[in-house]
Amino acid sequence: MSQYLEVFIEESKEHLQSCSEQLLLLEKNPEDVSIVNNIFRSAHTLKGMSATMGYEDLANLTHKMENVLDNIRNGNTSVSTELLDVVFQAVDALEAMVSSIEQGGSGQRDVTEIVGMLHRIETGEDPALRTEAEVSASAAAEAEEDTGQYTYDDFELTVLKQSKEQGYNCYEVTVSVRNDCLLKAVRVFMVFEILEKCGEIIKSNPSVELLEEEQFDNKFTVSLISKDSAEDIKNKVLKVSEIESVVCKSIQFSREETQNEVPGGKEEPEEQAQAVEIKPKAAENEKKQGNTKKTASSKTIRVNIERLDVLMNLFEELVIDRGRLEQISRDLNNQELNETVERMTRISSDLQNIILNMRMVPVDTVFNRFPKMVRQLARDLNKKINLEIIGAETELDRTVIDEIGDPLVHLLRNALDHGIETPEVRRGNGKEEEGHVTLKAYHSGNHVFIEIQDDGAGMNAEKLIRKAISKGILTEQAGASLSPKQAYELIFASGFSTAEQISDISGRGVGLDVVRNTIESLGGAVSIDSVEGSGSIFSIQLPLTLSIISVMLVHISEEKYAIPISSIIETAIVKRSEILQAHNQKVIDFRGKVVPLVFLKDIFDVPGEEEESEYFSLVIVRKGSKMAGLVVDQFIGQQEVVLKPLGSYLNSVFAISGATILGDGQVALIVDCNALIK
């Protein structure tokens, strides 16, 4: 059972996610029946799966939800916000159950309240309006009781006749499952699989859905078109264990049924042609229903993330060896070796791209839970908010994705709670009642940016400064000299909360500093801009990947250091005479800008003689809009390296963000430029 459990959980999550997405769509287009159909399908599949897996509560709740949806579909109930609230609650409860199952729980949960609510919505329903499937299934069941043969509609009849004319045999295969069979649905599934191999399944009684839910006694009948003989089919099906008996009889068309066809006789050729065309489709549909437990045969496979990590680690080892090989071939300077190594380098960089891409996940996996959250929050806060998501397909490394969810939730809550004003205030300020929040993700260079923009109240720099001073975060003097932008940064200081009223949504002042820490620990940065009265924008910059980076290797005396290319603007060589003194700081005039110099030799206490050379090699790096010139002894070149942590024992070394292993097997330290620029 456990091997199914994983699939079950994964798929349930997918269906629930699609339910919530579609529900949000439905709220915007309440008239669109196709959306209801989509939700219905997801809910239905979920019901079938959970019943098969034995999660009764899950199946019951889904069933109730399905009934309500069915009413909407049939036009008995109209879509209202209150109704959707209840359905959303139901989906939430379902999600909670699935995650409880995932964590090894029973998936049981008290859902009587929600079921009650759903039921109240459901009542007033006209019992005559059942789903077609149910009607036909029950009709068929009745028919079977009477005659032992069940009825077909015109279309099915046409298909049956058509195939008979083409030399196929039509059978009704009645299969009895043994009484003591434990997993009836599984046996049914196996029988279907065999029958599908023999030919096309036209119809089954009870319906496929009911069979999947094990809602049948011990017997079910399948109408099959096949070229095989009845005996063959019977023997094949009997190979499935726990099957008691198989009766395979040829379908005989009664005169009545044949007569039914007569009135349409004139158009028959056309109709037949159509029927032939439709047949494979119909068969496919049946198949699909029969196979709901299997994922559609799309060309993706699920791979455990641990395996990808192992692959990544192995590849990192390979990159290190590649570096070593490149160095050896340079030293030996053998033509053939050089060519081979070059080829290998090319292949391994392709390989690197593929492996990195495999670990890339669209940010949608994080973004997709936001619409529902925003909707709920907006209702709790009595605000009208429209969330727009742009660039959800932007891809990021898995490790980043896993970490970025919580900070984003926090920033969004913040925008909703503090940013967007209440409708009354907005009207008073001459804005639209509905507030807009935009969540935008895009690639730029080696980074991914995520922006959260609201058109709310914005921030008041002076108010922030006063607040910070009163909280003791800032001194009065320091406060006076802050630029507005610096003042906005204050909200990231720990122990800072601007909400006048503390709500449970945000505003305990423990959040934004954590947000900043999380983002910085991912090698990213967060910045903020705001215009009072017209909104704020939070911009998060994240690295594409965390494990392989491009660096510039430099010599400082005998030691080698690596500077990430992402923070380098350019390299330069300046004369001693071009270095100017500003107070105690050495600076240069670089393209019209005053850039302070950082002597890495001093910062890192590199042992070695002070060389009095006439020229200085500089690496100009930046952090945001600020720049600095790092003084090094010699440039070595650019290289792809694997980022390795220094380990927890040495985790807080100043201005060093990690280490890497060079081609010659030595360790080089990676300079953290962000720490060098204040």
Place this chain on the structure above:
Amino acid sequence: MSEESVLNAEAVKVIVFQHGDKEYALPVQEVKSIEKVQHITRVPGTAAFVKGVINLRGVVTPIIDLRTRFNLDEEEFTESTRMIIAFSNEEEVGLIVDAANDVLDIKKEWFGPQPEVVGTIEADFIQGIAKLDKRLLILLNLENILNPEDLKDNQGKS
């Protein structure tokens, strides 16, 4: 591996290594391998006893000089100098020792408490003393040697 369980076991297998004329020991469970000295990359801004990091089969491993840690005089590396790769709290750390050349089984009853007179600076690093014939083995307390608090105290040069 907590200290007590080491001392309470009937017999302990230890790696013996030398520092000058003193002999020290670490339980084998805490030792992963013994390596020859290789290129050490200095890490700036760390405590003096942190020699730097090495590439140990693809893992960046910090290296501690036990001589500096015990406030002994530093000495040039020789042919017999070794790095003992030990683990503590799932973290691998290399210890530089003058020589490592013995594996012994020490019975529980050979252990004695640390003599008062030895109570110098290195006392914190000692778990117990074992007497074997005429040899005196000092069983080290790896956790205290790697105490990250000490790392912080000596930091801040930058």
